[in-house]
Amino acid sequence: MRSVSIIGTGCTVFGEHWNKSFRQLIAEAGIEAIQNAGVEGKDIEALYGGNMASGRFIGQEHVGALIADQLGLNPIPATRVEDACASGGVALRSGYMAIKSGEYDVVAVGGIEKMTDVGTDQAAIALGGAGDQETELFHGASFPALYALMARAHMNKFGTTEEQLAAVSVKNHKNAMLNPKAQFHREITVADVMKSSYIASPLKLLDCSPITDGAAAVILCETEKAKEICEQPIEIIASGQASDTLALPGRKNLYETMAARVAAKAAFEKAKLTPKDIDFAEVHDCFTIAEILAIEAIGFCEKGKGGPFTEQGKTALDGEIPVNVSGGLKGKGHPVGATGVAQAVEACIQLQGKAEKRQVKDAKIGLAHNVGGSGATATVHLFKAAEGRK
Amino acid sequence: MNGALPLIWRKFGERYDLDGNFCETCGTAFFPARPVCPSCRRRGKLVPKKMPKTGKIVSFTEVFTGPAGFEHETPYFIAIVELDNKARLLTQIVDSEKERVKIGAKVGKVFRKISDIDPEGPIAYGYKFKVVC
Numbered sequence: 001m002r003s004v005s006i007i008g009t010g011c012t013v014f015g016e017h018w019n020k021s022f023r024q025l026i027a028e029a030g031i032e033a034i035q036n037a038g039v040e041g042k043d044i045e046a047l048y049g050g051n052m053a054s055g056r057f058i059g060q061e062h063v064g065a066l067i068a069d070q071l072g073l074n075p076i077p078a079t080r081v082e083d084a085c086a087s088g089g090v091a092l093r094s095g096y097m098a099i100k101s102g103e104y105d106v107v108a109v110g111g112i113e114k115m116t117d118v119g120t121d122q123a124a125i126a127l128g129g130a131g132d133q134e135t136e137l138f139h140g141a142s143f144p145a146l147y148a149l150m151a152r153a154h155m156n157k158f159g160t161t162e163e164q165l166a167a168v169s170v171k172n173h174k175n176a177m178l179n180p181k182a183q184f185h186r187e188i189t190v191a192d193v194m195k196s197s198y199i200a201s202p203l204k205l206l207d208c209s210p211i212t213d214g215a216a217a218v219i220l221c222e223t224e225k226a227k228e229i230c231e232q233p234i235e236i237i238a239s240g241q242a243s244d245t246l247a248l249p250g251r252k253n254l255y256e257t258m259a260a261r262v263a264a265k266a267a268f269e270k271a272k273l274t275p276k277d278i279d280f281a282e283v284h285d286c287f288t289i290a291e292i293l294a295i296e297a298i299g300f301c302e303k304g305k306g307g308p309f310t311e312q313g314k315t316a317l318d319g320e321i322p323v324n325v326s327g328g329l330k331g332k333g334h335p336v337g338a339t340g341v342a343q344a345v346e347a348c349i350q351l352q353g354k355a356e357k358r359q360v361k362d363a364k365i366g367l368a369h370n371v372g373g374s375g376a377t378a379t380v381h382l383f384k385a386a387e388g389r390k
Numbered sequence: 391m392n393g394a395l396p397l398i399w400r401k402f403g404e405r406y407d408l409d410g411n412f413c414e415t416c417g418t419a420f421f422p423a424r425p426v427c428p429s430c431r432r433r434g435k436l437v438p439k440k441m442p443k444t445g446k447i448v449s450f451t452e453v454f455t456g457p458a459g460f461e462h463e464t465p466y467f468i469a470i471v472e473l474d475n476k477a478r479l480l481t482q483i484v485d486s487e488k489e490r491v492k493i494g495a496k497v498g499k500v501f502r503k504i505s506d507i508d509p510e511g512p513i514a515y516g517y518k519f520k521v522v523c
């Protein structure tokens with residue numbers, strides 16, 4: 001069976017890039033990844049670009065071709081992949097499957113969002129498109145409101161507290177201090193989160209990930225070939241994806257994310273591993289409650305216990321299972337279409353032992369969990385260091 | 391998008407009268423109406439059904455920063471309501487004392503203006519709910 005490995009990574013600094021355009025950002029990440037991979041443009045056979053809402057953010061569609069154009073990769077097939085905030089994770093999976101199928105040996109995967117060319121009102125409208133226009137947004141349900149409904153249900157069912165939610169944010173800001181590419185380098189306390197203003201109760205400003213510009217890219221290669229050309233290839237040992245109803249009311253429960261649970265289960269089964277085998281995870285903490293839901297769906301802790309598990313430091317950098325050592329979406333930033341690819345970049349850096357101050361000790365197997373909307377799309381990927389060229 | 395006249399017109403039955411449907415094979419009610427029953431698929435027999443006008447709050451949030459078209463309404467309550475036939479919908483909770491908006495509270499349907507995003511366009515009306523006891 002063919003296997004797929006990452007042989008090169010690139011990622012821009014995440015933040016408000018007022019002096020850089022969509023094109024400049026993806027070119028920066030893409031060129032870095034190609035050079036880092038030690039391949040040439042002519043070796044790349046296809047491209048998948050994750051992007052959620054360039055039409056809303058910069059008035060530009062057709063960005064698959066645009067990315068290939070900017071990277072000088074024409075005439076290879078170039079495809080935009082859109083699944084809201086999971087666009088990056090699904091782009092990665094698309095590239096993975098393209099190699100797995102035997103169609104290609106070397107594929108580029110990018111993820112990009114340029115969000116600050118519009119005001120926050122317009123950005124909120126663009127992000128709102130991840131929910132259901134007709135039955136959620138129509139009634140005034142902002143994106144934070146959807147996660148707030150899940151947070152309240154989780155609190156009601158399991159006794160999760162607002163302080164436990166805050167602990168996610170505090171941890172991720174602390175981790176971001178150690179990541180030079182993170183948007184925020186500012187430690188916060190539980191008290192800071194608790195006194196920040198409500199956006200949609202029980203979620204407060206410091207429970208929410210920011211608006212971010214950024215791009216990330218990886219070069220994928222068939223593993224046998226990767227071993228010949230790369231010193232430290234990172235094998236994608238499994239890829240899971242699942243879907244759920246677009247709107248929240250259609251779901252069986254509001255206090256769990258079924259698609260993420262199914263995607264994780266599929267990935268673990270394919271890799272013949274369990275959550276206990278994972279050394280670190282990058283999960284989709286677009287809101288603090290989302291990280292609690294993620295670690296429960298993946299199975300790092302019992303269902304309903306994500307709050308205390310986090311509060312007890314078990315997901316800290318030196319904890320039982322370090323979660324979001326990059327700073328996560330909250331601390332590193334969340335350029336929506338780039339996020340899923342940036343998670344894979346962090347997994348590679350960790351598994352190659354190059355994460356410096358935020359390095360997870362003895363990291364052998366990593367996991368990335370990327371979610372679209374309020375949970376209607378989820379991807380879970382598992383990564384492992386492969387034997388490289390001597 | 392929500393201010394578009396054809397969309398508003400198409401949605402009259404759903405938004406004014408809670409028109410949904412019901413799978414006679416498995417006994418599940420759907421709102422909005424579904425084109426196919428996800429449990430029974432081709433074996434499902436879907437028939438039109440008006441939803442009951444009462445239910446209870448399953449979860450809620452008070453929105454302080456509203457999306458475009460709702461900036462002047464804040465703060466307001468959004469809830470997931472489970473209707474008496476188990477179908478669920480997302481709605482605003484209005485005309486209710488703050489302390490009474492909680493999980494499990496009984497709510498009933500009212501008819502209200504939802505938004506008028508486009509000053510030149512039509513006004514969208516539809517259901518909201520209020521706490522009834």
Ligand SMILES: [Zn+2]
Pocket residue numbers: 413414415416417418427428429430431434435
């Ligand atoms: Zn049925």
